[in-house]
Amino acid sequence: MFSDDDEKSDILVIESGKPAILVVDGDTGLATRLNELFNKAAVVDSSVIRDNSPYVIIGVTTAAAAVQAVAGSLAHHGQFNLIFSEYQLDQGNGLELIQRLWQLDPNLNAILCTGYPRLDWQQIVETLGESDQLLILQKPFSEVELRQIVHAMIRQWQLVKQTQSVMQFFELQNKELDAANRKLQDIQAQLLQSEKMSSIGQLAAGVAHEINNPIGFIKSNLNSLKGYTEDFLALIAAYEQAEANIVCSETLYALHRLKEKIELDYLRKDALELLCESSEGIERVKKIVQDLKDFSYPEKNADRWQWADLHVGLESTLNIVYNEVKYKAEVVKEYGELPPINCLQSQLNQVFVNLLVNAAQAIADHGVITIRTGAENDKVWIEIQDSGCGIAEDKLSKVFDPFYTTKPVGKGTGLGLAISYGIVKKHKGEITVSSKIGQGTTFRVLLPVDPEEQSS
Numbered sequence: 001m002f003s004d005d006d007e008k009s010d011i012l013v014i015e016s017g018k019p020a021i022l023v024v025d026g027d028t029g030l031a032t033r034l035n036e037l038f039n040k041a042a043v044v045d046s047s048v049i050r051d052n053s054p055y056v057i058i059g060v061t062t063a064a065a066a067v068q069a070v071a072g073s074l075a076h077h078g079q080f081n082l083i084f085s086e087y088q089l090d091q092g093n094g095l096e097l098i099q100r101l102w103q104l105d106p107n108l109n110a111i112l113c114t115g116y117p118r119l120d121w122q123q124i125v126e127t128l129g130e131s132d133q134l135l136i137l138q139k140p141f142s143e144v145e146l147r148q149i150v151h152a153m154i155r156q157w158q159l160v161k162q163t164q165s166v167m168q169f170f171e172l173q174n175k176e177l178d179a180a181n182r183k184l185q186d187i188q189a190q191l192l193q194s195e196k197m198s199s200i201g202q203l204a205a206g207v208a209h210e211i212n213n214p215i216g217f218i219k220s221n222l223n224s225l226k227g228y229t230e231d232f233l234a235l236i237a238a239y240e241q242a243e244a245n246i247v248c249s250e251t252l253y254a255l256h257r258l259k260e261k262i263e264l265d266y267l268r269k270d271a272l273e274l275l276c277e278s279s280e281g282i283e284r285v286k287k288i289v290q291d292l293k294d295f296s297y298p299e300k301n302a303d304r305w306q307w308a309d310l311h312v313g314l315e316s317t318l319n320i321v322y323n324e325v326k327y328k329a330e331v332v333k334e335y336g337e338l339p340p341i342n343c344l345q346s347q348l349n350q351v352f353v354n355l356l357v358n359a360a361q362a363i364a365d366h367g368v369i370t371i372r373t374g375a376e377n378d379k380v381w382i383e384i385q386d387s388g389c390g391i392a393e394d395k396l397s398k399v400f401d402p403f404y405t406t407k408p409v410g411k412g413t414g415l416g417l418a419i420s421y422g423i424v425k426k427h428k429g430e431i432t433v434s435s436k437i438g439q440g441t442t443f444r445v446l447l448p449v450d451p452e453e454q455s456s
């Protein structure tokens with residue numbers, strides 16, 4: 001076969017804007033004929049391009065030079081439209097040459113001209129496949145034929161090119177439409193989310209307010225009741241001491257019967273336990289109500305906008321959640337450089353608490369929690385990644401919904417991420433999640449350095 005460096009020739013650069021034809025024949029007879037036909041010039045010289053000619057015609061005498069010409073022109077963004085080759089060449093034949101050239105430029109049209117009366121069509125199909133880019137021209141042929149065929153092949157090349165660029169244009173348009181569509185869906189989802197948040201927020205605010213009062217007196221009553229019960233129990237103990245002095249056997253008997261009936265020993269133990277449990281329960285309710293209130297009116301918190309270093313916030317948050325985290329995970333910190341940002345620091349800390357506690361709770365035995373930070377343009381980002389159970393894809397869109405929880409009663413309220421979402425939105429930021437079941441979850445918070453500079 002041919003090798004590209006058999007024969008070094010100058011690299012051809014076709015930039016005339018005219019269709020270019022590469023003619024390959026050993027004795028330049030064909031090139032001369034074409035040139036005369038189209039360009040009315042008697043001499044073939046690959047460096048001569050005449051301005052009044054419809055085509056650029058370049059002649060080479062060897063297969064290697066043809067390969068080099070096509071490769072060279074491709075490298076310079078020029079492209080041959082048509083290759084016109086003799087069947088018999090210095091090395092190999094025209095079919096092999098065309099096969100080689102199609103590897104370089106599959107769009108190339110080819111005319112193979114041959115003096116053999118019977119070219120084996122089977123061999124052609126085996127070498128090149130069925131192709132409408134190839135035309136076999138049997139010698140001898142007339143000028144009219146030659147003219148028609150060259151015009152037709154060049155025109156076909158141009159039409160294919162045009163179709164390709166129209167297709168590309170449509171593909172691009174389609175892609176842009178797709179992107180616009182996705183963006184719209186995103187915006188719609190965000191709108192839905194904020195709409196849901198605000199209506200649930202109003203509801204929650206009302207409920208929280210109503211519940212707050214009774215919780216207050218239940219809690220204080222439970223406290224008093226515990227004190228009273230302890231007093232009663234002390235009194236009963238004192239009476240029991242005094243029992244020894246009771247002489248009337250009937251009274252003693254009645255007392256014993258009563259003690260047995262009410263199971264005094266059990267009561268003594270259980271009464272205080274019940275009260276303790278109730279106090280714990282009411283503490284939990286109080287915490288939920290507090291969360292609800294934070295969720296509905298976080299601005300009522302004693303918090304103010306300030307320029308703060310998020311690493312400081314992250315560190316103090318880690319101290320707070322240390323108890324939840326320490327048995328569950330090794331904490332890896334990959335902190336980048338963060339500029340101070342204008343934020344409600346304690347609220348952002350609350351976001352970090354929620355994310356870290358969730359991360360720890362997602363890990364069954366022992367795992368890794370990685371905290372990454374970084375800044376780009378006018379934004380900073382914080383990622384909290386865990387090696388925990390992960391979240392199923394169809395549940396991902398739910399995790400920010402208020403009250404969505406997969407945790408047992410008492411452990412989860414389903415409000416942590418809803419509150420976090422609200423806080424991040426207030427900072428004109430984004431909170432996103434990616435997860436793989438069984439591998440872990442990453443929450444990413446993206447915040448503008450200064451929300452006041454943001455337009456939306």
Ligand SMILES: Nc1ncnc2c1ncn2[C@@H]1O[C@H](COP(=O)(O)OP(=O)(O)O)[C@@H](O)[C@H]1O
Pocket residue numbers: 354358359362386388389390391399400404405406407411412413414415416417418441
């Ligand atoms: N890091 C995480 N890994 C796996 N699941 C998570 C993670 N964070 C949140 N989730 C899922 O999202 C739900 C909602 O989280 P959240 O709003 O904090 O409420 P809660 O923690 O009270 O359940 C969780 O119950 C859990 O199913």
Ligand SMILES: [Mg+2]
Pocket residue numbers: 354357358412414416417
């Ligand atoms: Mg949570």
